[in-house]
Amino acid sequence: MTRPQSADGADATASAGPLQEADDLTELQAIVRRVVGARVGTHPAAEDLVQETLTRVLAAAPSVDPGLLEPYAIVTAKNLVASMWRDDARKRRNQHRAADLRVPESPEAQALLGEERSAMASALGRLDEHERALLIEHELRGTDTRTIAEEEGTTPGAVAARLSRSRARLRVEYVLGLESGDPPTDRCRPVLLALSAADRRRQRELDAATHLFSCDFCGRLSEPLLARGQRQDGVLRIPVAADPDIVKARGSARELAGRLGFSRTDLTVLATAVSELCRNIVRFAGSGELLVELLDEPRPGVRVTARDRGPGIADLEAAMRDGVSTYGGLGLGLPGVRRLMDEFAISSEQGAGTTVTITIWGKDPST
Amino acid sequence: MSILRQGSTLIASVHTALDDSELERFRTDLVAQIGEHRSRGVIIDVAALDVIDSFAALTLRTIAEMARLRGARTVIVGIQPEVAFTMVRLGMGTGSIPTALDLEEGLALLTGGVDDGRRRP
Ligand SMILES: [Zn+2]
Numbered sequence: 001m002t003r004p005q006s007a008d009g010a011d012a013t014a015s016a017g018p019l020q021e022a023d024d025l026t027e028l029q030a031i032v033r034r035v036v037g038a039r040v041g042t043h044p045a046a047e048d049l050v051q052e053t054l055t056r057v058l059a060a061a062p063s064v065d066p067g068l069l070e071p072y073a074i075v076t077a078k079n080l081v082a083s084m085w086r087d088d089a090r091k092r093r094n095q096h097r098a099a100d101l102r103v104p105e106s107p108e109a110q111a112l113l114g115e116e117r118s119a120m121a122s123a124l125g126r127l128d129e130h131e132r133a134l135l136i137e138h139e140l141r142g143t144d145t146r147t148i149a150e151e152e153g154t155t156p157g158a159v160a161a162r163l164s165r166s167r168a169r170l171r172v173e174y175v176l177g178l179e180s181g182d183p184p185t186d187r188c189r190p191v192l193l194a195l196s197a198a199d200r201r202r203q204r205e206l207d208a209a210t211h212l213f214s215c216d217f218c219g220r221l222s223e224p225l226l227a228r229g230q231r232q233d234g235v236l237r238i239p240v241a242a243d244p245d246i247v248k249a250r251g252s253a254r255e256l257a258g259r260l261g262f263s264r265t266d267l268t269v270l271a272t273a274v275s276e277l278c279r280n281i282v283r284f285a286g287s288g289e290l291l292v293e294l295l296d297e298p299r300p301g302v303r304v305t306a307r308d309r310g311p312g313i314a315d316l317e318a319a320m321r322d323g324v325s326t327y328g329g330l331g332l333g334l335p336g337v338r339r340l341m342d343e344f345a346i347s348s349e350q351g352a353g354t355t356v357t358i359t360i361w362g363k364d365p366s367t
Numbered sequence: 368m369s370i371l372r373q374g375s376t377l378i379a380s381v382h383t384a385l386d387d388s389e390l391e392r393f394r395t396d397l398v399a400q401i402g403e404h405r406s407r408g409v410i411i412d413v414a415a416l417d418v419i420d421s422f423a424a425l426t427l428r429t430i431a432e433m434a435r436l437r438g439a440r441t442v443i444v445g446i447q448p449e450v451a452f453t454m455v456r457l458g459m460g461t462g463s464i465p466t467a468l469d470l471e472e473g474l475a476l477l478t479g480g481v482d483d484g485r486r487r488p
Contacts, residue, residue, distance in 0.1 A: 243386040250418055251384070265449040268417060272453045275420040279387070333421045336457035 025120050028073055029054055035077040045084060051178075053077040055171055058139055123173035131166040138163055168197035175221050187211055188218050196225045200296065209291045212237075213307045213355065235294070240306075241287035246278040253292045253304060260300040262362050270302055270360050273340045276333040277306035277356055285310020285353065300362040301342075309353035316348055368393055370400055376408040376477060377401060377439075378470070382415050390426045398433045406439045408477040412470060414445030424459035431464040442466065444473035 032053045040046050057073045124132055137143045138159075145156040145163065152159070172192045176183065183189055191211045194202035203209070212219055236256050238249045250271040257270050274290070281288035288308030295301040313319050319334055334356070338344040343359035368385070371378045379397050401409060411427065413419065419427075431441035444467045446454075454460055467473040 243388045247384050247386045254417075263449075265452055268447075268449040268453050269456070271418045272420050272457060275418055276457075279420070279422060282387075333457070336421065336459065339456050339458065340453065 025054070025124075028057065029120070032057075032073050032077045035074050036081060039078070039081045040084070047178075049077065049080050049084060051174070053080055055174075056080075058167055058170070120174060120177070122177045123170055126173045127166060127169055131162070131169060134159070134162060135166050135170060139167075165197060168199075169193060171196045171225060175225065179217075179221060184217050185211075185215065188215060191215075191218055192221060192225060195222050200293070203293075204295075209293065209303070209305045209357075210355065212291070213289065213305070236290075236292040238290040238292065239287070240278045240281045240290055242282060246275055246282060249278045249290050250274040253290075253302070256292055256294060257302045257360075260294060260302070260362055262300075262302075266360060266363060269340050270304075273337045273358055273360075274304055274306075276337045277304065277358070280333070280354075280356075281306060281308045281310070284308075288353075295359070295361075301359055303357065303359045305355065305357045307353065307355045312350040312352055312354055313348040314350060316346065320346070370397060372400075372404055372406075375404075375406055376410060376474070377404065377406045378410045378412065380412040380415070384416065384418065385423070387422055390423055394426050394430050394433075397430055398437075401434050401437050401439050406434075406437075409434050409439050409441040410470065410473045410477060411441065411443050412445050412473075413443060413450075414447065414469075416450065417447070419446070419450050419454055419459075421457060421459050424454055424457075424461065428462050428464060431462075440465075440477060442473040442477050444468065444470055 029050060032050050036046055036049045036053070040049065053073060053076045056076050124135075127135070134148070137148060138145065145159040149156045149159045172189065175192070176189070183192075187206065188211075191203075191206050191208045194206055194208055212222055236252055238252055239245065240249055253274045254267050254271040257267055262270070274292075278290065281290075285308030288306065288310070291305040291307075293303045293305075295303055320338070321335065334346065337356075337358060340360075341358040342361050343357075345357045346354070348354040368379065368381045371380075377397070377400055379393075381393070385393060397409070397411075400406070409430070411430065413427075416423065427443060431443075434441045442465050443461055446461075446466055465476060467476050
């Protein structure tokens with residue numbers, strides 16, 4: 001591995017502020033990189049593991065003794081590597097079934113320390129001064145939220161909330177910094193931020209799901225952001241391309257919704273609707289994607305967005321009409337899905353694809 | 368899935384969720400066996416299915432129709448209540464196929480029907 005001689009020199013003479021502060025984080029990254037490198041070598045996912053570790057360390061920093069941050073980082077890196085090998089073995093076994101499960105080849109797999117460092121520096125540089133100072137004070141100097149709150153004349157809760165927003169922004173800016181080129185739309189950055197912050201209300205305001213489907217840039221970048229908080233937090237993206245995916249998708253949706261304490265009937269209704277939408281994708285578009293989101297306002301619910309880039313539906317009105325003649329496996333089953341769900345929306349453009357969004361709200365179990 | 372023969376009746380049990388191609392294979396296998404054994408009755412046990420969507424419902428109806436053309440009656444047993452509820456709302460009932468609570472009830476239903484069919488002048 002060669003390293004351009006100029007990298008260090010160029011960095012050292014660049015603007016001092018954010019770079020200085022980035023050094024502390026870069027030091028942590030260097031440790032993590034050594035741990036990961038020793039275990040996975042030049043595996044294409046090495047870079048992702050480093051980044052993932054760092055983010056987890058940052059996220060966990062409030063509950064970790066500052067003096068233990070380094071060991072914490074090392075343990076986190078080791079655990080992540082171990083779980084990646086497990087996942088990898090599973091993926092290899094499943095590779096014949098779903099090519100999509102493979103770890104994407106990263107052309108930047110062997111990113112130089114300098115690049116990483118400048119990505120973190122520019123990420124910190126893009127935060128406003130307040131956010132940056134707060135992160136540095138708390139994450140690196142180890143000042144607790146109560147002390148910061150006292151100094152600023154506010155509450156620890158408010159500080160914690162600001163910290164979590166700042167961390168979310170740092171993650172987004174870091175991921176953007178590793179990417180060459182700016183986001184293609186004005187909406188990208190706010191969407192990524194809402195995902196990173198696991199802010200579901202903001203995601204709905206921005207219609208993040210729809211944006212993710214149409215924006216390849218965000219689709220790619222959101223993966224590491226989603227993998228962190230969101231997947232456990234109630235968002236699932238499921239590729240749909242073949243018959244077995246239909247069964248798998250409805251099972252996953254049911255499992256996710258099960259966390260809301262839905263009744264068996266609601267779970268069955270949801271799984272059935274998902275099954276119908278997935279079948280339409282496989283039959284009429286070949287492949288597509290499903291996004292399953294847990295909603296918490298105004299009450300527990302599940303929203304499923306099924307999207308494909310297939311031929312589209314020529315006559316939407318006809319497709320939504322209940323017709324006995326369309327049974328026989330030829331119908332789209334959309335009227336039935338609409339009857340099953342509390343909310344139903346469809347848009348389709350010929351030659352561009354179809355998006356169906358359905359929502360089911362939890363019923364009061366006492367009724 | 369498994370298909371057992373009991374006298375002139377075939378008992379087909381689905382043990383796990385089936386995808387569309389598996390459902391098609393199930394249909395093909397079952398219809399072939401109905402012909403092979405000259406069965407007069409078919410029981411399909413779907414208690415293990417947590418989803419019966421439009422394609423699964425259509426498959427069941429197709430099997431029943433093909434069985435009828437070969438002189439066999441079909442009974443579907445074990446549809447879970449929430450599955451039945453969903454099928455109705457989806458607009459995909461079991462059509463004219465009789466259903467029964469469980470295997471025993473299904474057999475009883477079938478025996479009566481089959482006996483009737485056998486009583487020829
Ligand atoms: Zn975007």
